[in-house]
Amino acid sequence: MRLYVDKERNRVVVGEASADFVDILFSFLTLPLGTIIRLFSNQLHIGCINNLYRSLQELDTQVFWNELCHQMLLHPRNPCESLCEKLRFNVDDTEPTKYFMCESCGGGGRDLLLSTFAGLKCSCGKLMNKEMKLQEGDDPKEDKTRNGVFVEASTTYLIFDDLKVLQNSATNCAHQLVQLGYTSFDKLTLISPTLGFNQILELLKRALISKSALTDVFLGVEDEGRSKPTCSFTPNQKANTSSSFGQFYPLRITLSKSKNKILFAEAEADYFDFLFSFLTTPLGSILNLLDGKISLGSTQNLYESVKTLSSSSLGTPILLDLQVAPQYGCTKQPLKLREGETCTYWYGTHVIRGNKCYENKNGKIFDPRSGDGRRENAVGFVRRPSVFVVTDDLHVTPFTSASSISFLEKLNVPLDDLEEHVVKIEYSEALNLLGASLTSKAALTNGLLHLLKKPKGKATS
Known part of the structure; x- marks a missing residue:
């Protein structure tokens, strides 16, 4: 990585980076919020979302x-897990x-029941503890025509202090400078600069709270005015008049x-x-939902860069349509966040394969959120x-x-x-709560107080 620094102003102005580095930056968008909070052991304070995790x-x-539902929320899976395993x-x-199956059912005539967690009970009553291997190259999310992870590997890129990423060209460079x-x-x-795991982790942290992430990490700048948290959210002050999205929750609020x-x-x-x-929910999904109404450090620039590169065939559109990992979603919710579909798996000669028939033995994925493992019965995590x-600052x-x-x-x-x-x-209020939870210590007040304002001329009931 090559960085050009303005020493008078003590700031990184622009850098040239390989696809490896840009892939790592873009992978930040695939991380669920719970994973980000866990990575920093509650030392990264974004709004009051830490209180929810705590x-x-x-x-x-x-x-x-069950206990597994609790652990799933504490350790959510990345929807692009297999792609991120290829990162430097x-x-x-x-x-x-x-993947686990029951020893007894593997060779029988019935369809195979698979679990992504060990120790769950098979339909035959025995535990699914036999680990299976997924045949390599069967990830349906993988684009076999590409030679990179999220961006084209053969290209270099310009990266700016606020994490805007562009294709490396003389025109782009001159215009931006x-x-x-x-x-x-x-x-x-x-x-x-030397780039290692610690620098990458620090970049993730600074990306969430700073508009000068490269300067903060590679020059170690602690300028109070420049590197202080820069997070804000503009809530929608107009309440919904109908449940157009099909789901709503009655909430009893005390003021x-x-x-x-x-x-x-x-x-x-x-x-x-x-x-x-x-x-x-992955960070990229949240930025997509809030659609420019939130300022969360430099992350919006990362997301906008994905849009730019995807439109020029240098990036992959998967980052623009991130879904919650399969089995980690919540069906009854006003935001309608989509949960990724589970593959159809086939079993044979002690391996399993995704989306391809392999010795005609269908494998059904067991959903731990349902008592009998059926996806259609899964209604969430809470009994x-x-x-x-829940308090104003999201203590539950x-x-x-x-x-x-x-x-x-x-x-x-x-x-x-x-x-x-x-x-x-409903949808509008749910978005307000999400945005306020990431930018405020008073999520309920900042997200919902406008609902309690009485129209002029109306008497108190």
Whole structure:
């Protein structure tokens, strides 16, 4: 990697990088939010999404359908897992997907039941603990015509301090440098920094909170004004009038009248499956959903760069249509985030293959979110019926009648200052909650308070 530095201003201006490096940068978009939080051991603070993850860690496994559902939320899978395994540096430390079957059913006449987790119970009653190998080259997401991971391997690229990536050409370089105020290279000095795993991990961190990621990492700049977190979100202040997306949640909100602030909300399991689904959603999917309404460090520039390169056949469009990994989605949710389809697997001679008939033995994937493993019965991760309470900064706890008094005591606010409202969470409100959770310490207030504003001329009911 070659970086051109303005030493007077102590900043990286532009760099030339190989496809290997750009592939790594673009892989950041494939990481689920829960993985990003786990990678930094709760030391990276983005809005209050860390509180949601920490609450998840602290919840008793009895809250979920099974212990595995709890672990799946804590360790969500990357929808581009097999592609990211080809990267020079892959920051995703999630356990790679494995396939297990029952010893007894492997050679019988019935269709094969496969599990991506060890120890689940087969339909015959025995445990699926026999590990199977997936035949190499059978990943349906892999484009066999390409010689790179996310970008064309034979091309070099320009990369700027704010992580804008362009094809390396004299025209692109000259235009961008003039835009940045440089008409020659007189003030620029070339450096070739060492790039290793620690630098890549630090780049991911700075990409999420800074507009000068390259300067922060490779020059070690700690300029307070330049490298402070740059995260903002513009919520939609217009409430939905109909449930056009087919799903909505009634949410009971408690407001502090004196502070004009939402203190907490109560809801049932569907709503909290939706909240926890933030953690299983890839960063690129979130940027696509919020469509320019959020500023999260330099990540929007990365996403826009993917659009530019994909339109010129240098990039792969898979990053523009990222889905939640199979079995990690939430069906009942207003955002309609799509869950990737599971492959059809075929079994023979002790290997399994994806999407190709191989000795006529169909393998059905067992869904751990359903008692009998059927995909159509999977309704989420949280056990029904359940009631939870979530605070303004996304601390989640199970709510029982026995805990209500102690909960109100901990709030330490006058009881006559509390005001209750019931609102509907539909598509627009769900987007507001997602954006606010990444940019604010008061997600409920910043995402939903506009719903409680009374139209002029209307009396309080």
